[in-house]
Amino acid sequence: MKLPMSWLRDYVELPDVNARDVAERLTAAGLQVERVDRLGEGIEGVVVARVTDIEELTEFKKPIRWVTLDDGRDRRQVICGATNFGVGDRVAYARPPASLPGGFTIEAREAYGHTSDGMICSGRELGISDDHTGILVLVPDLPLGDDVVVALGLRDDVLDISINPDRGYALSVRGIGREVSIAYGAPFHDPALVGPRTGSGPSYEVRIDDTEGCDRYVARGVDGLDPAIASPQWLQRRLVLAGMRPISLLVDVTNYVMLEVGQPLHAFDRDTLTGPIVVRRAAPGERLRTLDNVDRELDPHDLVIADDSGPVALAGVMGGAATEITAATTRVLLEAAHFEATTVAYTARRHRLPSEASRRFERGVDDALPPTAAELAIALIEQLGAGRRVDGVTDVDHRSPIPTITLDPELPGRIAGVDYPQSAVEDRLTEIGCRVRASSAGFEVAPPTWRPDLRLPVDLVEEVVRLEGYAGLPSTLPRATAGDGLTRTQRLRRVLSRALAGAGYVEVLCSPFVDAESGDRLLLDAGDPRRPSVRIANPVSDTEPYLRATLLPGLFAAAARNIARGLHDIALFETGPVFRSRGGGKAPDLKAGVRPSDDELAELDAVLPDQPNRIACVLAGNRETAGWWGPGRPAGWQDAVEAARVLARSLGVDVTISADRHSPFHPGRCAALHIEGELVGHAGELHPRVVEAFALPARTAAIEVSQDILIASAPDIAAAAVVSPYPAATIDVALVVDRDLPVAALEAALRAGAGELLEALRMFDLYTGEQAGSGRKSVAFTMRLRAPDRTLTAEEVAEVRAAAVAEAARRHQAVLRS
Amino acid sequence: MSGPNDPYDPKEVSALSDDELAAAVTQGEAAFAAATDLDTLAEAHTTHLGPRSSVALARRELGALPPQARADAGRRVNAALAALTASYDARRSALEIERDERVLVEEAVDVTLPWDRAPVGGRHPLTLIQERVADVFVGMGWEIAEGPEVEASWFNFDALNIPPAHPARETQDTLWIEPADNGVLLRTQTSPVQIRALLARGAPCYVAVPGRVYRQEALDATHSAVFHQLEGLAVDEGLTMGDLRGTLDTLARAMFGPQVRTRLRPDHYPFTEPSADVDLLCWVCQGTSTEPGAEFCRTCRSEGWIEWGGSGMVHPVVLASAGIDPERYTGFAFGMGLERTLMSRHDMSDIRDLVEGDVRVTAALGREG
């Protein structure tokens, strides 16, 4: 809402304060002033002058005038390109040296063969209107030579205030004026305090069929409308400053009254109406061509104003084209009604028709205003000589009384944490228009008609606290009940992420939106849960309507983006939820303000998709960089599998690696990852077709695991190591086995065979050359043996080694390498 | 040279003469001094201090002397031995220092050579800031609550007293899960976790909720469809707006440093009453850029204050939706954008840097404790 300070001062006896001060106080009271425009600044040397002679210069392509002016001191001559004035008119003359808004300086200059001694200004050049079709012709009685800034009152400040949805009353000079008057303790004259004319009988037949959508409808008539009379300058200027465009006197007047008191008005051409006005919901299939000339199909929820011909206006939103005021209109029916907020909100949204009227109705309008606003408009029309009132007032009134609120006078102070005296509470509520009566239960507070937002005691609390000032609130700290710290899951999530970062992975947060084909590009089977299954009805991008069901596509895109930006050695990770449909279904319709039953809550949760948390990494380029020390080492499947060990190790669990075939991985380079028999995910090199589909470098590797299963597998209390003080015996063993035998299997056999004396086992060499034999390989391990209670003898060590080898031989036909 | 003596066979021993001892010392000292490396010195040591050296022989022959003569000769032999040993030790340590210096100089390397063989990892600044705020609240005894990102609209709207006609429900703000009338959406705020936390814990309840939220927004420098919020909720007997203010002050200091100044300003949120916006005094211009004629401030757009988040006292409807008695308990809640907090902290201007996954962003910000 834009509001000039001059308009505000009409109703508030403000002390000598500047607009910035008013802005700060309003902001502190909850009406946030977004900006203050200082108008009329930068105008200097522009004076009132009279046109004494006009010479038309005809030798140019466009009409040019050589104008002689009397500025009360001298005779001055200027060139002027406008023609909307005549001899005798008073104009705004920029007399050199003069300046105009925007830093323009006006000097005498050569133009069209003459020396133009300054210029005649248009409304736009003075920053007071949009009009640049001609110069500004002033009213006749202004003294010559007077500064136009003073004479026209051009100096003004305009407050641009953002109004919250609960403060409909503040969308008016009346509402903001009241707030300003409270802020300064300055007297306030309510512009709506006019005796509404009750008149003699009704003015037009009105019937409200839907009293829920409309609880009041006032209709008044104006006759003898003179379309030739335009709105006066002061009225147009106020509309412009408030951000509205002047249109015609009648429309301007209704807008002016709306801005001043907050009641939207609508004017019908009375001669286009047939039969009584009925306020009702639209019938199915009904249509209306609205003022913006769009033919609209109406929804049965739309509230309409109808006559015998059908709908003539969308209630509280926009009028119809057929009953619009035109240049030919002489008889007017003025509507001042009270429409229900939600109805108007839905209709405005449904038809994408936000209007000044709907903005106000949505936020709540004073239901006492309709007769007053109609009277204000009619009085103004008469005052401007543009028409005359028709006797009679139709006022169909179905309003229900506003309930009073019982308020514990100590509640505001208790909630604020400040001791407000009871008198302060009473005074503040009275200031905003409430009637406050003390009773045994506390205060009985009757909110004013313009505050339909005040319904609960806490609503009144906010009024008291904001007017007493948020700046006065203390800064105290509550003593929270002792908490349990981070949960185990929260702690372990940090552990996992830190482990990956420590291992050289960079965390990224990827877009969770994917396209429908991402599952195909990952070569996933039809029933794979990693195929996108949760679709967004109104996605940000139509090409990515699904939520991710695996973290990989996002990571692939991030990797490709980094590589495109010249960052080739990439190791990325992401952790977070993925979304997998469980069939969905409709959520039960539950009320606000009532705790649902446990069954209802379970029903709510049941319609949500599964949202498991996962961890994924992608690697491309070099894992170890080349340098003066030698060549680099490209990242590969080994690193991806190692990432699983990094994760498992950070939680103190062992991960079992086994070969698997699993999309999107290379069928020969894919590891299944198990912890205590449970599958946690897969790692390996990506399938070449996946690499191609996601435009990744060849041999890109990746891993994706379930964060939830990983964390669940972590021991709550890790087992302590038995630290034996006795010396260790270290022995090596090299075994020749079938080339296809996984090393992990061989290792498991050795472990099983070695038994309890084996402290550590590590594979350290792999040989697949000729000497191992055709189709065979030699694998070397080092074993560290130690007993908890003695030094092992050479015989014991040999026995353990023999037992280990024997088990390997039994399980895998391993042969000791000679 | 003489051979080993029988200790009980006294005889005159020439090696014990003063002159001979003096000569042995002089020769030894000269030999030690002449040695230019440790090997030569070792040879000189064998000759002059070794088991077959004059002094050693003299020492061995002491036993053959009568007791009185033995004491006297012993003193002289010991003196000679000490002098030689001192001379040797001094020379040896001098030569050792010389050798060490030479060797260490030869072994010197260029320590400025790079060794960036292993890749450098890092956490995303947005996860770090979430952990940081979590720690601030855990330090105050609060807990960290969580909720699903795909949420029922009852939790996201109804229970939070956001009526069906509220503009926030318009499709341009909310991303609905298909079919759109099933009442399932991507949470537009972390506030639904207020309800879940209260349902799960009851009162009293002190929880902070960092998390990801979604809005129907096209990506540009200041908007992203996916972003992060921090939600705080405290419900207990007798909580006040002063407690809200103190908690916000604590959080602001933890995020921006001890000099930060906050302001509460009345605003409107359906789920709080009274409601307040939290502003931070612009740390660049300290609010002075609002004065007429002052230079434009890029950080606060010459508004003096920077909007940080929304807050207020929990609306009774919200408490009742979670089964908490609003007559007995009051509560406060607040929420702020973490991207905005992070961008303010580091004076960043483009939110896209945080969502595109460029590793350089993490390299710069992802290692902050």
Ligand SMILES: [Zn+2]
């Ligand atoms: Zn600033």
